Amino acid sequence: SQQGEEDPQALSIQEGENATMNCSYKTSINNLQWYRQNSGRGLVHLILIRSNEREKHSGRLRVTLDTSKKSSSLLITASRAADTASYFCATDAHPGVQGAQKLVFGQGTRLTINP
Amino acid sequence: KAGVTQTPRYLIKTRGQQVTLSCSPISGHRSVSWYQQTPGQGLQFLFEYFSETQRNKGNFPGRFSGRQFSNSRSEMNVSTLELGDSALYLCASSALLANYEQYFGPGTRLTVT
Numbered sequence: 254s255q256q257g258e259e260d261p262q263a264l265s266i267q268e269g270e271n272a273t274m275n276c277s278y279k280t281s282i283n284n285l286q287w288y289r290q291n292s293g294r295g296l297v298h299l300i301l302i303r304s305n306e307r308e309k310h311s312g313r314l315r316v317t318l319d320t321s322k323k324s325s326s327l328l329i330t331a332s333r334a335a336d337t338a339s340y341f342c343a344t345d346a347h348p349g350v351q352g353a354q355k356l357v358f359g360q361g362t363r364l365t366i367n368p
Numbered sequence: 369k370a371g372v373t374q375t376p377r378y379l380i381k382t383r384g385q386q387v388t389l390s391c392s393p394i395s396g397h398r399s400v401s402w403y404q405q406t407p408g409q410g411l412q413f414l415f416e417y418f419s420e421t422q423r424n425k426g427n428f429p430g431r432f433s434g435r436q437f438s439n440s441r442s443e444m445n446v447s448t449l450e451l452g453d454s455a456l457y458l459c460a461s462s463a464l465l466a467n468y469e470q471y472f473g474p475g476t477r478l479t480v481t
Contacts, residue, residue: 286469295372295458295472296411341411355401355424356470358411 258359259342265365272329274362276342277322283354285318286343287327290361296341299327332366339363370395372473374459380479386447389476393440393461399423400442401470402434405456414457417442446478454480 260275276285284303288296302309302318302325309316315328329336339361345354373392381387393400402414413426417436434444440461446453456477460470 284468288472293456293475293477295474296460296470298469298471301469354465355413355416355426357413358403360410 259340259362261362262360263363263365265367266332268332268334268366268368270332272332272336272364272366274327274340274364276325276327276359278325278342278344278359279323280344282320282344284345285316285325286356287314287316287325288341288343288358290339290341292338299340329364332364334366334368337364337366372459372461372471374457374473374476376476377474378477378479380481381449382481383449383451385449386445387449387478388443388445389457389459389478391442391444391459391461391473393442393459394471397461397463397471398440399462399464400436400440401460401462402442402444403458403460404428405458405475406454411458414444449480451480454478 258277266272282304284301286301287299289299290296300311300314300316302316304320313330318325341358341361343356343358375390399418401416403411404414405411414428415425415434416423420436431447436442456475458472458475460472462468462470
């Protein structure tokens with residue numbers, strides 16, 4: 254099963270409103286990342302938050318991390334039509350050779366911004 | 369810097385055939401990871417290579433294999449294709465560790481008929 258689970262699966266809001274997406278995960282992590290994917294394309298890295306950080310900002314993005322609850326949220330403020338995309342959280346897990354971590358992605362939240 | 373490139377972008381194969389996909393990472397990036405994305409299973413990790421060594425792998429059958437060359441370019445191969453292998457295959461590179469910021473290519477859309 255996926256390490257990260259996003260909630261909600263789909264979100265539709267009006268342009269200018271704020272959008273909040275949540276991610277829950279199961280095991281301890283070193284960091285958590287958020288990515289955006291426009292339809293059928295590659296993913297774009299948005300923000301990385303380390304396990305010892307509680308909040309991080311990048312432009313209109315605000316990410317919080319609560320390691321006690323194993324959850325994170327992504328807030329997009331003043332949404333725009335161009336923010337329409339799928340948003341994924343990714344956590345590192347399952348060490349391989351030389352302790353190398355891999356990213357495990359959630360199922361994503363499909364965000365639609367209506368003009 | 370040029371981004372991650374993947375070739376081909378689209379591919380149609382028939383069951384039983386094999387396919388090779390190619391990925392060129394960002395210059396200087398030594399870690400290359402591969403993912404399979406399908407509507408039903410989402411994004412699933414296939415494997416990661418660093419300095420020509422496979423450092424991590426996901427839960428995929430042995431039909432899925434990969435390799436990395438000395439210039440960090442990577443290929444993945446799928447043999448004996450099945451209908452369920454139809455997916456978007458994404459390659460991502462990172463500077464050192466796969467659990468840090470990854471840069472994704474546009475993907476290869478594989479359709480198996």
